[in-house]
Amino acid sequence: MTLHGFHPELLALPARLAGERVVITPFRRGDGPAIYEAVDEDRNHLYPWLPWVDHHASPDDSEAFARRAAGMWLTREDLIVALRDHDGHFLGGSGLHRIDWERRAFEIGYWLRKSATRRGIVTEAVQLLTALCFGRLEGSRVEIRCDPDNRPSSAIPERLGFLREGHFRNQIKAPDGELRDTLVYALTPVSFSDLPWAPAALAVVDAADADG
Numbered sequence: 114m115t116l117h118g119f120h121p122e123l124l125a126l127p128a129r130l131a132g133e134r135v136v137i138t139p140f141r142r143g144d145g146p147a148i149y150e151a152v153d154e155d156r157n158h159l160y161p162w163l164p165w166v167d168h169h170a171s172p173d174d175s176e177a178f179a180r181r182a183a184g185m186w187l188t189r190e191d192l193i194v195a196l197r198d199h200d201g202h203f204l205g206g207s208g209l210h211r212i213d214w215e216r217r218a219f220e221i222g223y224w225l226r227k228s229a230t231r232r233g234i235v236t237e238a239v240q241l242l243t244a245l246c247f248g249r250l251e252g253s254r255v256e257i258r259c260d261p262d263n264r265p266s267s268a269i270p271e272r273l274g275f276l277r278e279g280h281f282r283n284q285i286k287a288p289d290g291e292l293r294d295t296l297v298y299a300l301t302p303v304s305f306s307d308l309p310w311a312p313a314a315l316a317v318v319d320a321a322d323a324d325g
Contacts, residue, residue: 121189121214127245127321132237134196135204136197139186139324144195145176147203151226158227164288189214196225196238204229206239209246211256218254219246223269235269243273244314247305255305257298260287270298274308 130137149172152159160166169175182193187231193208205225212219221242239257246252257275259266271277274300283292305311 119214121212122187124189124250125323126186126189126192126249127318128324130241130245130317130321131199132241132317134198134232135234135238135241136199136201137194137207137238137241138197140179140182140193140195140206142180142183143176144179144203145174146172148179148195148206149175151203151205154219155227159224160288162260163285165225166288176221192250194242196223196229198227204234207235207242209242216254217246217250217252218256219250219252220258221246222257223266230265236272239269239273240310240314241317243300243305244311244318247302248315248318253301255300258284258295259298261294261296267296267298273310274304275300278315305308 114284128138143203149169152166152169152175162310169178182191185191185193191208191210191211191212193206193210196204196207198204202224205223207221207223209219210222221239223238225235243255246255257270257277259270261267261280277296278299279297281295283295284295300308
């Protein structure tokens with residue numbers, strides 16, 4: 114992938130971002146059983162909002178996903194990451210998706226196993242990934258998209274100061290086949306710099322070692 118001489122594959126990205134509650138790392142070979150366990154813990158918790166739940170029907174399915182995610186991290190095609198606690202226990206996933214390297218625009222997605230919810234894990238993960246976008250990646254825009262009916266999900270950007278930019282009706286087909294609306298929240302560099310949590314999140318990103 115080349116954009117006017119720019120090679121995303123050569124970007125040095127943090128191999129590990131460690132906050133107070135969450136550790137963010139790329140997926141790696143061998144993560145499959147932990148991913149499967151997290152999904153299978155309570156599929157009804159995830160199924161209404163995530164179209165890929167049925168793709169994790171076995172640990173092998175999840176291992177194949179982990180290896181694909183690891184490959185896309187290397188090519189910078191999709192920066193899918195694992196969320197873990199400080200003991201290495203797998204909590205869920207997040208990442209920077211629908212990347213437009215020419216505009217330096219990113220979309221953050223996230224999910225958690227049911228037993229890890231209501232602990233501030235996603236909030237902190239979004240802070241760190243947003244800081245990565247506007248810090249090392251010199252981003253111009255960061256989006257979060259979610260279903261209006263998924264209040265725990267939409268509460269994250271609202272809590273963190275993202276601007277709600279749109280409400281698109283019948284925009285996406287849900288796993289049950291129904292058409293659902295989508296809310297769009299976003300930050301730009303100026304709005305990010307005004308947020309009270311931005312300096313601490315940037316400090317974590319700046320202190321992290323890069324993967325080459």
